[in-house]
Amino acid sequence: MSVQERKERERAERERLIVATARELAEQQGWDAVTTRRLAERIEYSQPVLYSHFRGKREIIGAVALEGATEMAAALRAATAAADGPRSRVAALAHGYLDFAESNPAVYDALFQLDGGLAYAQEDTPAPLKDAFAALLESLSEVAGDGVEPGLFTEVFWASLHGLATLTRAGRLLPQDAARRVELLTDRLAVL
Known part of the structure; x- marks a missing residue:
């Protein structure tokens, strides 16, 4: 391995460490607790080293969001893989989405609540975000109904799931009705 390859590998490892540490800190204490100073202390590198990877917290949030989008896409595909039939797939997708949001609140915030400097629904949208949307589209396009654009x-449907996830997390919806909400959403929106 050349010196250049080793340096690139070490840089990539540091970057993964910064993102993992930011994510861990955000999951434990919230995004307000994630500062460049705290990250530098936790990863045992100086702040200038941290800034050599990311220009600031916004870019770190974006990196966590991209990692989270990849994980969400995988979780959605896994949730729908064993489902039998369109209605079952849509219900599994909804449950998978809401489970992901509940299990990964800081990542979910990085994806959909915080400014990570990422372009959504644009030509230059990063591939992981496009793939997460594609994971939704794969199951939902078959139930969109005649004359309705699948996208x-x-x-x-995604906006409805996001609303459910956000309101549930904020304690605005009764948790005991979560399954009934998914059933209602699936029944009313998905044309089978």
Whole structure:
């Protein structure tokens, strides 16, 4: 291995460490606790080293969001893989999405609540974000209904899931009705 290859590998490892540490700190204490100073202390590197990877917290949030999008896409595909039939897939997708949001609140915030400097629904949207949307579209396009654009339907269904995830987390919805909400959403929006 050349010196250059070793340096690139070490740089990539430091970057993964910064992102993992930021994510861990955010999951434990919230995003307000994630500062460049605290990250530098936790990873045992100086702040200038941290800034050589990321220009600031915003870019770190973006990196966590991209990692989270990859994980969400995998979780959604895994949730729907064993489902039998369109309705079952849509329900599994909804449950998978809500489970991901509940299990990964800091990542979910990085994806959809915080400014990570990422372009959404644009030509230059990063591939992991496009793939997460594609994971939704794969199951939802078959239930959009005649004359309804699958992408638009997916956006509406996703917005509904996001609302459920956000309101549930904020304690605005009764947790005992979570399964009934998914059933209602699936029954009313998915044309089978």
